[in-house]
Amino acid sequence: MTAIRGVVFDFYGTLVRMVPPLPPDHRSIFARHGLVEAGRRWGDQWSVGPGEGEEHRAHSGSERAYTAWERDRLRSRARACGVPGDQLEELVAEVDRAMKDLHLALFDDVPGALAELRSRGVRVAVCSNWYWHLDRSLADVGLTDLIDVSVSSARVGARKPHPLIYRAVLDRLGLTPEETVFVGDVWRPDVEGPLTAGMRAVHLWRADRAVDGQAPPLVPGAARISGLAELSDLLWSASATDPARFG
Structure with missing residues (x-):
């Protein structure tokens, strides 16, 4: 060998x-924005990333490109859950930060x-x-x-x-x-x-x-x-x- x-x-x-403090549940974020039903529709907060085994080289050329792609995925999911356009960007930014605030x-x-x-x-x-x-x-x-x-x-x-x-x-x-x-x-x-x-x-x-x-x-x-x-x-x-x- x-x-x-x-x-x-x-x-x-x-x-x-x-370890604690753990990231906030996404539903609490939606609730603060008065979007309880949209938060329920969202489902698993960790299931919005690329899939296992997925190739995404087109989005990985730079940190800026990759971050934009991450936000685009969150934005699409939020729209599909019924988040109004005037609340979209603030909500997406907060969800993105929360998902990465890992201790x-x-x-x-x-x-x-x-x-x-x-x-x-x-x-x-x-x-x-x-x-x-x-x-x-x-x-x-x-x-x-x-x-x-x-x-x-x-x-x-x-x-x-x-x-x-x-x-x-x-x-x-x-x-x-x-x-x-x-x-x-x-x-x-x-x-x-x-x-x-x-x-x-x-x-x-x-x-x-x-x-x-x-x-x-x-x-x-x-x-x-x-x-x-x-x-x-x-x-x-x-x-x-x-x-x-x-x-």
């Missing part, structure tokens, strides 16, 4: 979690796991379906000095599990897929996508995970851990060269 020279992590649910904290096992990788000379990356300023979010939780490369879907122009985002992170790491392991908590973007791209994958199934349901059965090339403290042993124990450790 090819030696591991890089480890790529998902961000939310893998390295960080949301994040590291899982306790993150600093030690990343420091261990760096001590072994392994390059560390974060690859996330995230907004434009993933770098700011990394800095806010104190990860800047533990990360070599960060790649967000907003800047690359495609969301996991689109192959473009995996190619981008590998190119920036300067590594081949065979030299790289992807670690994340969501099966399709963090396991199936990386495996298709030629990487090995580690499915992180935390006890306090954000993902509901049962863990899917492991497949060839994939392993599973319940916390990042287990990662070093998985990758470098005496039997780590055994392909059976990855499915």
Whole structure:
């Protein structure tokens, strides 16, 4: 088995979690504008972003272009829910701000796991379906000095599990897929996508995970851990060269 020279992590649910104060429910924002019924029609406030695996390079050429595209999606949804034109821009701006006003904290096992990788000379990356300023979010939780490369879907122009985002992170790491392991908590973007791209994958199934349901059965090339403290042993124990450790 090819030696591991890089480890790529998902961000939310893998390295960080949301902590209070939580973002306001969109219905409270609509209610303040006297638009209770429109808020009810809106539905899930988190379902307005690009879809999983969606390519959007045409909108990712600059922060200004991407932000305009984000606002256009919100604007279209608000119109469809019956928001009057004279209230549209103020409401959309407030919803956009609220959806990005996330208070994040590291899982306790993150600093030690990343420091261990760096001590072994392994390059560390974060690859996330995230907004434009993933770098700011990394800095806010104190990860800047533990990360070599960060790649967000907003800047690359495609969301996991689109192959473009995996190619981008590998190119920036300067590594081949065979030299790289992807670690994340969501099966399709963090396991199936990386495996298709030629990487090995580690499915992180935390006890306090954000993902509901049962863990899917492991497949060839994939392993599973319940916390990042287990990662070093998985990758470098005496039997780590055994392909059976990855499915």
